Amino acid sequence: MNTTPIQTPQQGRDPSSVLPSRPVLRVDVLLAFGAIGLGVVSLVTLADLSHAQMVRQAAFLTVGVVLMLGLSRIDYSRLRELKWGLYVILIGAILL
Numbered sequence: 001m002n003t004t005p006i007q008t009p010q011q012g013r014d015p016s017s018v019l020p021s022r023p024v025l026r027v028d029v030l031l032a033f034g035a036i037g038l039g040v041v042s043l044v045t046l047a048d049l050s051h052a053q054m055v056r057q058a059a060f061l062t063v064g065v066v067l068m069l070g071l072s073r074i075d076y077s078r079l080r081e082l083k084w085g086l087y088v089i090l091i092g093a094i095l096l
Contacts, residue, residue, distance in 0.1 A: 027072045036065065 039061040046054040079086065 027068065032068065035068070036061075039064070 043054055046057050
């Protein structure tokens with residue numbers, strides 16, 4: 001019978017030197033590719049109709065992807081601290 005104690009993989013190392021691994025982008029890759037794919041399909045469809053509409057759609061797609069990547073970096077759990085202020089702002093926006 002083996003009587004050695006269970007050891008964690010980090011035993012023997014300085015705990016402050018062990019950094020948790022975080023993904024560079026917190027984006028669901030499959031969902032992101034799906035959204036970008038739909039945008040590209042809409043660009044191909046609009047290319048036959050109007051060049052101006054296609055350029056406009058491409059600009060919207062680019063802005064949307066940049067916003068998606070930017071918003072994926074925000075820790076949305078911190079919004080709990082602002083819940084009452086956001087609630088008042090949203091109710092005010094609805095009333096306007």
